[in-house]
Amino acid sequence: MAEKVFMIALSPTMEEGAILKWQKKVGDAVKMDDILCEVETDKASMEYVSSQEGVLLAIVKDVGASAKVGDTIAVIGEAGEDPAPLIAESAPSAKPPTSTQASASTPAPASAPVVTADTSTNGRTKSSPLARRIAAEKGLNVAEIPGSGPGGRVVKADVEGYTPAPAVKTSVPASSPLNNDRVPVSRKRGTIAKRLSESLFTAPHFFLTLGIEMDGLLAAREKLNEKRKDKLGLNAFLIKFLAEALKRHQALNASWEGDYIQNHASVDIAIAVAQPDGLITPVVRDCGSKGVLQIETELRDLIDRARNNQLKPDDYSGATFTISNLGSFGIEEFTAIINPPGAAILALGATIKTPVVAEDDSIVVKKIMKVTLSCDHRVIDGAVGAAFLTEFKGMVEDPYRVLL
Amino acid sequence: MAIITLREALRQALDEEMARDPNVVIMGEEVAQYDGAYKVTKGLLDKYGPDRVLDTPITELGFTGLGVGAAFGGIRPVVEWMTIQFGLLAIDQLINNATKYRYMSGGQFQVPLVIRGPNGPAEYLSSQHSQSFASYFVHVPGFKVVAPTTPYDAKGLLKSAIRDNNPVIFLESEMTYGHKGEVPEEEYLIPFGSADIKRPGKDVTIISFSKPVLMCLEAAEALAKEGIDAEVVDLRSLRPLDHETIYASVRKTNHCIVVDEAWPQCSVGSWVQSVIQKDCFDDLDAPVELVAGEDVPMPYNHRLELAVQPTVAKISSAVKRALYRS
Numbered sequence: 001m002a003e004k005v006f007m008i009a010l011s012p013t014m015e016e017g018a019i020l021k022w023q024k025k026v027g028d029a030v031k032m033d034d035i036l037c038e039v040e041t042d043k044a045s046m047e048y049v050s051s052q053e054g055v056l057l058a059i060v061k062d063v064g065a066s067a068k069v070g071d072t073i074a075v076i077g078e079a080g081e082d083p084a085p086l087i088a089e090s091a092p093s094a095k096p097p098t099s100t101q102a103s104a105s106t107p108a109p110a111s112a113p114v115v116t117a118d119t120s121t122n123g124r125t126k127s128s129p130l131a132r133r134i135a136a137e138k139g140l141n142v143a144e145i146p147g148s149g150p151g152g153r154v155v156k157a158d159v160e161g162y163t164p165a166p167a168v169k170t171s172v173p174a175s176s177p178l179n180n181d182r183v184p185v186s187r188k189r190g191t192i193a194k195r196l197s198e199s200l201f202t203a204p205h206f207f208l209t210l211g212i213e214m215d216g217l218l219a220a221r222e223k224l225n226e227k228r229k230d231k232l233g234l235n236a237f238l239i240k241f242l243a244e245a246l247k248r249h250q251a252l253n254a255s256w257e258g259d260y261i262q263n264h265a266s267v268d269i270a271i272a273v274a275q276p277d278g279l280i281t282p283v284v285r286d287c288g289s290k291g292v293l294q295i296e297t298e299l300r301d302l303i304d305r306a307r308n309n310q311l312k313p314d315d316y317s318g319a320t321f322t323i324s325n326l327g328s329f330g331i332e333e334f335t336a337i338i339n340p341p342g343a344a345i346l347a348l349g350a351t352i353k354t355p356v357v358a359e360d361d362s363i364v365v366k367k368i369m370k371v372t373l374s375c376d377h378r379v380i381d382g383a384v385g386a387a388f389l390t391e392f393k394g395m396v397e398d399p400y401r402v403l404l
Numbered sequence: 405m406a407i408i409t410l411r412e413a414l415r416q417a418l419d420e421e422m423a424r425d426p427n428v429v430i431m432g433e434e435v436a437q438y439d440g441a442y443k444v445t446k447g448l449l450d451k452y453g454p455d456r457v458l459d460t461p462i463t464e465l466g467f468t469g470l471g472v473g474a475a476f477g478g479i480r481p482v483v484e485w486m487t488i489q490f491g492l493l494a495i496d497q498l499i500n501n502a503t504k505y506r507y508m509s510g511g512q513f514q515v516p517l518v519i520r521g522p523n524g525p526a527e528y529l530s531s532q533h534s535q536s537f538a539s540y541f542v543h544v545p546g547f548k549v550v551a552p553t554t555p556y557d558a559k560g561l562l563k564s565a566i567r568d569n570n571p572v573i574f575l576e577s578e579m580t581y582g583h584k585g586e587v588p589e590e591e592y593l594i595p596f597g598s599a600d601i602k603r604p605g606k607d608v609t610i611i612s613f614s615k616p617v618l619m620c621l622e623a624a625e626a627l628a629k630e631g632i633d634a635e636v637v638d639l640r641s642l643r644p645l646d647h648e649t650i651y652a653s654v655r656k657t658n659h660c661i662v663v664d665e666a667w668p669q670c671s672v673g674s675w676v677q678s679v680i681q682k683d684c685f686d687d688l689d690a691p692v693e694l695v696a697g698e699d700v701p702m703p704y705n706h707r708l709e710l711a712v713q714p715t716v717a718k719i720s721s722a723v724k725r726a727l728y729r730s
């Protein structure tokens with residue numbers, strides 16, 4: 001019996017995926033666990049591992065085509081079976097829902113029976129033939145002109161009364177390194193846009209900034225690195241201190257779930273990694289029970305794989321806390337948008353030699369790193385956030401506190 | 405210029421053609437001694453005698469066939485049907501004989517026959533006597549079909565019909581026999597295939613023929629008060645159709661409605677609609693709407709009888725829809 005192969009959610013947030021490559025051709029035998037195709041999900045490219053067996057009878061979604069979770073992407077069955085009925089069945093789901101169907105069922109008033117004939121829409125711009133002709137003569141795109149006729153039909157008066165918006169200049173100065181291209185939104189860019197908008201527009205953010213003296217930590221790191229071939233990065237230390245501070249402040253390691261707050265026992269810290277096509281946040285799990293060395297090893301692996309676009313959804317989802325470090329760009333301080341489901345994110349600035357007034361009123365030069373904590377006020381109050389941040393500062397400046 | 409009724413205009417046309425050509429004869433029910441059911445043939449029996457103005461029995465198939473046969477033989481009969489409704493009985497003589505002999509004889513025969521009588525609804529005539537059958541004839545190659553609205557057009561077209569060597573269906577309207585208009589003293593003919601712009605306008609084209617043209621003119625006057633300048637095109641000739649005049653008007657106004665008192669399906673109006681939408685597609689800013697008789701048998705109840713026909717109000721609102729002003 002031939003059966004449909006459905007697009008499945010290959011990441012927790014995936015709603016739709018694009019076929020990057022088919023590993024099997026029509027006619028190939030497919031065994032359980034064979035790689036059927038590669039799919040670009042919202043964050044990464046994933047392998048689609050078959051849970052069905054048989055012969056690949058038809059490919060419904062070709063390379064480049066995108067499929068919603070649940071859409072038929074192929075048909076598998078026994079050699080010689082006809083996949084056509086199953087392909088035909090899957091076609092209607094691809095049809096966009098027509099919002100006008102509901103209104104078509106409302107009886108039209110008897111005095112205006114002509115209106116009912118005009119309500120079909122396929123995403124096409126309705127326009128009168130004359131309006132199209134005039135638009136063409138004027139070099140206007142009829143699809144950009146608002147229609148005043150029945151069902152939004154663009155008519156002569158609409159075209160004649162239309163003034164095109166001052167067009168984006170299409171001519172590019174010869175010397176310009178810039179362009180006027182329209183860049184399609186990649187799946188990943190779309191996910192970033194959606195998740196961060198949701199975060200900033202639904203979670204009330206507040207921001208706490210303080211400067212941390214880095215002289216001690218930097219000296220200690222230098223000393224440790226003297227005897228090491230693989231140098232330890234600063235981030236591994238900071239993640240370790242954050243984990244220790246989080247262990248003492250449950251509210252910062254929690255998520256807002258609407259009708260309850262979910263505490264997390266494991267401290268899973270993500271780090272924002274820039275990639276050419278948008279940032280990704282690989283997660284070091286259970287940092288609370290790991291040492292700096294192990295954190296460093298895992299971090300390196302994650303960052304390597306992130307740069308090669310090889311992270312799996314498990315590698316970048318579900319962080320309870322996130323750090324973002326723009327210090328290498330010389331950014332002194334900045335605010336970051338919380339990375340859900342976490343309730344806080346720490347933005348790390350550059351470490352800068354700064355004149356500091358010491359206890360004895362003398363001015364000394366210290367290496368100061370400014371950090372800004374963004375908190376979800378639904379979960380974390382100001383004082384709670386401040387207490388946590390102060391604890392973190394204290395640990396970085398005076399590592400013995402970790403032992404307490 | 406004399407102002408006369410349409411009835412008188414038809415009578416003049418018959419009289420002048422009978423005087424001009426002794427082969428022109430009139431036959432039909434009560435056309436002679438009674439002067440015709442609608443008095444169109446008044447005085448012609450006295451003037452031309454019983455050999456040329458013949459009362460027939462109530463046998464439409466019979467006397468229509470007689471007319472077809474006479475036409476083969478070189479006579480130019482004008483057959484009056486008391487109404488086109490009764491002509492249904494005789495339609496076989498016309499379709500299978502009158503429209504075919506010229507074609508099937510390779511041009512050896514001609515059929516210079518005119519069939520005339522009132523078509524379409526009048527008032528208080530109920531279902532069987534209120535039907536507009538223009539499309540029954542316009543449908544058939546071999547016929548010429550005309551349907552005048554004014555006395556001027558009626559006279560000029562009837563004279564052309566009598567002189568034509570093909571079967572002509574001449575559709576009148578009972579309600580317009582008394583309609584008056586200017587008719588010149590001197591002789592004139594109106595050629596077939598020529599529509600007439602009864603009212604020039606720039607905003608919308610209203611196309612019609614026969615009695616409804618008068619409603620269209622009334623609607624145009626009412627619309628003018630609302631700032632809508634309608635052009636009313638009277639087809640006059642339904643077959644052949646004057647495409648040139650129709651298209652020129654539509655290309656000028658970009659908006660068009662067609663008014664036909666017949667039922668909507670496969671009517672002359674729906675045919676005109678279709679040619680406009682095909683040939684003026686890129687000139688149309690709105691669909692061409694048809695204002696037709698409602699798709700029901702004619703009710704006897706007078707209010708309903710009026711309600712199912714095209715009205716000034718229906719025409720006006722169709723115009724406004726076509727102009728997106730409703």
